[in-house]
Amino acid sequence: MALPPNEFVRDQWYVAAYGREVGSPDGPSVLGRTVCGEPIALYRTEDGTVAALADRCVHRRFPLSASSVVGDTVVCGYHGFTYDRTGACVAVPGQTRIPRTARVAAYPVVEQDSFVWVWIGDPTRADAARIPRAPWLADPAWTTVSGMEPLAARWSLLVDNLLDLSHETYLHGGYIGTPEVAQTPITTTVDDDARVVRVSRHMADAECPPFYARSTGLSGRITRWQDIEYVPPCLYTLHSRVAPAGVLPPEDGPDDEAFHVEVVYAITPSTPGTTYDFWAVARDFALDDDAVSAFLAESNRTVVLQDVVALDLLETVVAAEPEGTQELSINIDTGGLAARRMIAAMLAGQAAPVADRPAPQPVP
Amino acid sequence: MTAPLAVHGPWTVRWLPGSDLLDARCPCGARTTGTDPATVLDWLAEHPRGGTP
Numbered sequence: 001m002a003l004p005p006n007e008f009v010r011d012q013w014y015v016a017a018y019g020r021e022v023g024s025p026d027g028p029s030v031l032g033r034t035v036c037g038e039p040i041a042l043y044r045t046e047d048g049t050v051a052a053l054a055d056r057c058v059h060r061r062f063p064l065s066a067s068s069v070v071g072d073t074v075v076c077g078y079h080g081f082t083y084d085r086t087g088a089c090v091a092v093p094g095q096t097r098i099p100r101t102a103r104v105a106a107y108p109v110v111e112q113d114s115f116v117w118v119w120i121g122d123p124t125r126a127d128a129a130r131i132p133r134a135p136w137l138a139d140p141a142w143t144t145v146s147g148m149e150p151l152a153a154r155w156s157l158l159v160d161n162l163l164d165l166s167h168e169t170y171l172h173g174g175y176i177g178t179p180e181v182a183q184t185p186i187t188t189t190v191d192d193d194a195r196v197v198r199v200s201r202h203m204a205d206a207e208c209p210p211f212y213a214r215s216t217g218l219s220g221r222i223t224r225w226q227d228i229e230y231v232p233p234c235l236y237t238l239h240s241r242v243a244p245a246g247v248l249p250p251e252d253g254p255d256d257e258a259f260h261v262e263v264v265y266a267i268t269p270s271t272p273g274t275t276y277d278f279w280a281v282a283r284d285f286a287l288d289d290d291a292v293s294a295f296l297a298e299s300n301r302t303v304v305l306q307d308v309v310a311l312d313l314l315e316t317v318v319a320a321e322p323e324g325t326q327e328l329s330i331n332i333d334t335g336g337l338a339a340r341r342m343i344a345a346m347l348a349g350q351a352a353p354v355a356d357r358p359a360p361q362p363v364p
Numbered sequence: 365m366t367a368p369l370a371v372h373g374p375w376t377v378r379w380l381p382g383s384d385l386l387d388a389r390c391p392c393g394a395r396t397t398g399t400d401p402a403t404v405l406d407w408l409a410e411h412p413r414g415g416t417p
Contacts, residue, residue, distance in 0.1 A: 185379035194374075331379045331386060334401040338377075341405060 008036040008155075008269050009233045009346045011121030013131045015266035015278050017042055018146065019111050022050050023069075030074055032065025034270045036120045040107060041065045045072040051085035052107035052118050058089070064104070113137045114146070115266060115278070132235040136262040136282035143287045145297035146280035149304050153315035155233070155269040158277060159343070161307055162236050162265055163199060163336035165226055171310055175303050180206035180224070188334040190342065197342060199228040199335035205245045211299050212242045215292050216259045216285060221245035223258075228335065232343050238263040260284045263300075273315060279304050375408055377401070 016033045023029070023044030031042040032055050039055035041064035053074065055065050062078035069075075073090060075082045081102065082091035089102035108119035108126035114137040119126035136142045151158060161167065168177035180203045189198040203224040212218060225241040241249075243258035266278035281300050286292040329337055378387045380397075388396050388404045390411050398404045 185381050187379065188377045189374055190376075191374040329401055331384065331399075331401060334377050334379070334386065334404070337401050337405055341409070 007347055008120070009343060010036065010350060011119075011125050012233055013110070013117045013119055013126075014234050014268045015115045015276070016040060016052065016109075016118045016268065017116045018148070018278070019050070019114055019116055022116055023048075028065065029069040030065045030067055032063060033276070034274075035118055035276075036269050037271055038120060039063070039065075040118060041067075041074065042109075042116060042118075043069045043074055045085055049085075050109050050111050050116050052109040052116075053083060053085075053087050054105040054107075056104065057081050058102055058104060059092075114144070114280070132231040134235065134237060134262070134264045134280070137264060137280050139282075141287075142262070142282040142284055143293060144280055144282040145293050145300065146278070147297070147301055147304070148276055148278045149301070149308050150270070151275040151277050151308055151311055151315075152273065153275060153311040154273055154318070155267055155275040156340070156343070157311045157314055157318070158265075158267050158275055158307075159230070159232075159236075159339055160336045161311060162238075162267070163197070163228065163230060163339050164332050165199075165201065165228070165238075166332045167310075171306055172303050174210060175299055175306075176209050176211045178207040178209050181226075182332070186332065186335065188338055190338045192342070192345075195231065195342065197228075197230045197232070197335060197339045199226075199230075201226045208242070211296070211303075212259070212261075215283070215296055216242060218242065218244065218259070223247055230335075230339055232339060232346060233269075234267055236265040236267060238265075273319065277304060277308070377404055377408075 014035050016035050017031055021027060022031050022042045029043060033040050033042065041053045041055040043051055045051055053064055055063050057064060057076040057078065059076065059079055059081045062076050064074050064076060067074050067077040073082045073084050080093040081089055083104055084090050085106065087104040087106035089098050092098055092102065108123050110117045110128045110131060112131055113134040117131050137144050166182040169179060169182035170177065184201050184203045187200045205221050206224045208218050208220065208222045223243045223245050227239040230236045240261040240263060241258050247257045249255040249258065262282040264280040268276040268278065270276055279300060281296050375391055376389050380387050384399050385397050386399065386401060386404050388408055390408060394411060396404065396407045
């Protein structure tokens with residue numbers, strides 16, 4: 001059974017944007033994103049830090065994401081109510097008295113590993129040390145291409161998709177899929193204490209798909225390892241290692257004969273039926289080769305768009321199903337099923353239904 | 365909804381190469397094998413905390 005579409009795991013950090021999207025000269029001065037059903041306005045203050053406010057002016061509900069940044073404040077584009085980064089209203093038009101209730105919620109926000117993370121839930125429980133890491137994305141020893149595609153599908157469908165890579169063979173043939181992916185047994189490891197699901201698929205002698213052949217220059221058969229780490233609910237990393245067939249990592253020392261790619265996905269629920277699919281591909285080879293970057297960016301975006309088409313279609317099927325419709329699982333689904341159970345435990349452990357929980361409070 | 369897992373510490377389900385068998389191991393050392401991942405995960409979920417093989 002898929003997870004219900006209208007349940008979000010709260011008291012969690014989620015990726016709301018890439019840092020480059022907030023305060024970009026090429027984009028809006030205030031960026032609007034909806035995370036777990038909560039519209040959020042993101043902007044940069046004069047010192048460069050990101051602020052996150054509820055995207056709704058208290059006056060006449062105008063979205064702050066359609067407003068302007070002036071200094072460290074956002075000025076509502078409708079009547080000029082002005083908010084600082086804590087959400088406090090500091091100016092209203094035509095009068096000196098600012099109503100005591102003139103305030104919008106502010107969200108805890110951290111910029112890390114190229115992502116802008118926001119905390120959804122009780123702000124007193126926000127602990128930046130709990131943000132899962134993707135250090136490759138901001139490490140000069142790696143070169144990264146990245147993007148985001150919106151899904152018209154519930155977030156749990158993307159979790160299913162990423163935890164079972166056998167779909168590469170059928171959905172992504174010609175890019176990353178080869179017959180060996182679907183044929184190779186997996187090992188699933190679950191650490192409840194660390195809250196991580198790992199799925200490993202090590203292909204000893206596999207066809208080299210175009211994604212790796214063109215980017216690495218490898219030809220012929222390869223050794224291809226896929227080691228997934230999923231930190232529910234938001235961050236997924238595929239540690240990918242490719243090398244000529246038979247070349248294994250040395251007992252000690254650097255793994256110089258192999259090519260390493262870190263494929264990172266941030267899975268951010270937006271609304272009950274929509275999801276932000278943030279993707280990034282970091283590599284430790286051809287670091288300054290712009291042609292390789294362009295190829296990997298275009299190839300991975302194509303792969304993600306293939307997933308978007310499939311998952312959007314799947315959402316229409318799942319949404320129309322009678323309650324209790326069953327599905328069938330086989331060995332390749334072990335990791336996805338384990339992830340579902342871990343997410344179910346997180347949902348079951350939530351303190352109270354969303355409607356009973358306190359609204360986000362301003363950050364001091 | 366499937367039952368949340370309640371076992372503690374890392375546990376492993378290994379799909380044995382050349383077969384359709386799943387080999388599940390609890391941190392306590394207990395093992396089971398099966399061909400249905402949901403059944404194997406149910407066994408892990410129901411395996412008593414701090415149990416022994």
